Amino acid sequence: MEPLFLEPIFMDRIWGGSLLKDKFNYNITSPTTGECWAISSHEHGDCVISSGIYKGKRLSQLWNENKELFGNTPGDKFPLLTKILDANENLSVQVHPNDEYAKNNENGELGKSECWYIIDCNEDSEIILGHNAKSREELESMVNKNQWEKLLKIVKIKKGDFFYVPSGTIHAIRKGALILETQQNSDTTYRLYDYDRLDSTGSKRQLNIEKAIACTNVPDANFDRVYTVVLKDNFRCTTFVSNEFFSVHKLDIFGECKFKHNKPFSLYSVIEGSGKLVHGTSEYNLIKGVHFILPYDIDEFTFSGNMEIICSHI
Numbered sequence: 001m002e003p004l005f006l007e008p009i010f011m012d013r014i015w016g017g018s019l020l021k022d023k024f025n026y027n028i029t030s031p032t033t034g035e036c037w038a039i040s041s042h043e044h045g046d047c048v049i050s051s052g053i054y055k056g057k058r059l060s061q062l063w064n065e066n067k068e069l070f071g072n073t074p075g076d077k078f079p080l081l082t083k084i085l086d087a088n089e090n091l092s093v094q095v096h097p098n099d100e101y102a103k104n105n106e107n108g109e110l111g112k113s114e115c116w117y118i119i120d121c122n123e124d125s126e127i128i129l130g131h132n133a134k135s136r137e138e139l140e141s142m143v144n145k146n147q148w149e150k151l152l153k154i155v156k157i158k159k160g161d162f163f164y165v166p167s168g169t170i171h172a173i174r175k176g177a178l179i180l181e182t183q184q185n186s187d188t189t190y191r192l193y194d195y196d197r198l199d200s201t202g203s204k205r206q207l208n209i210e211k212a213i214a215c216t217n218v219p220d221a222n223f224d225r226v227y228t229v230v231l232k233d234n235f236r237c238t239t240f241v242s243n244e245f246f247s248v249h250k251l252d253i254f255g256e257c258k259f260k261h262n263k264p265f266s267l268y269s270v271i272e273g274s275g276k277l278v279h280g281t282s283e284y285n286l287i288k289g290v291h292f293i294l295p296y297d298i299d300e301f302t303f304s305g306n307m308e309i310i311c312s313h314i
Contacts, residue, residue, distance in 0.1 A: 003277060003284060004054065004062070004069070004293040006047040011035040014199055017088025019178050023120070024084070024289035035085055038291040039267050041078035044187045059293075071264025071296035077110065079314050080246055082267055082291065083181040084119070087173045092205070093128060093152065093193040096186070097215045098167040105211070106188050111167045113245045114183035117310055118161040119271055122176030128152045129163060130220040131170045140213050148193060153220070162225065162240040162248075168217035180271060182248050182312045190215060232257065235303070249311045256304040263313040266294045275305015 013034025096112035133139035234255030
């Protein structure tokens with residue numbers, strides 16, 4: 001009965017920068033670190049438990065061998081993945097498949113619906129979210145003619161914004177944004193456009209235009225950003241999204257507050273501030289950049305301090 005703290009995994013990206021080191025004090029030497037895989041059991045980045053009785057074991061190993069920690073949730077893969085992204089330059093314009101398409105075309109991989117919490121961004125930051133094509137034929141024509149300004153929907157962003165990005169949505173994070181991403185446990189991305197830039201070998205990165213067009217939702221869907229807020233004496237809980245893939249909340253802690261834990265398991269990422277987690281007679285220090293899972297057998301716990309925490313669960 002103890003929380004599972006994890007060691008993040010860092011990924012270099014052509015569009016990465018230094019904010020993961022500068023903002024979270026992670027031990028990173030590369031100047032182009034784009035992604036922190038904070039809670040992940042994916043084969044491309046499988047986090048190690050950093051302390052406690054399961055120290056040294058990978059999250060995928062616990063999922064396979066200790067299902068009781070996760071309420072015996074069915075499935076051969078841990079369902080969620082938490083990342084922090086530093087977009088020092090524009091990410092490619094891309095789309096992710098749904099579960100059915102990924103299963104049939106990507107060796108049983110899960111689909112990838114995701115969502116973004118804007119931790120911080122430049123004053124003029126934007127994202128691409130959606131498209132203007134009225135039919136798949138029009139979509140294909142606009143892509144082939146490189147009519148990106150006509151095709152793509154541009155959205156201004158600010159610190160504290162949240163966006164749900166379901167599978168089949170054309171999207172891109174643009175430069176100047178630091179984002180926490182909650183997603184299905186998948187690493188399948190189909191690129192539509194990459195600004196004709198070159199990688200470290202002097203080559204253009206691979207595009208996946210045929211698959212991307214096949215996966216894109218046409219016409220584009222609009223999603224209302226309607227949040228539920230619960231305010232108590234020492235905390236505020238904002239629910240951003242709750243669907244078949246995940247529920248995502250933001251906890252603002254300003255004091256001591258007790259919580260009931262009635263989920264099979266829950267994922268937590270401290271994105272600002274510091275404090276403590278208390279369970280029974282055990283006390284754990286929490287600082288900005290710490291990520292952990294509360295397993296099934298923890299039914300009550302206490303947060304104290306001044307913190308901003310992103311929480312997710314299935």
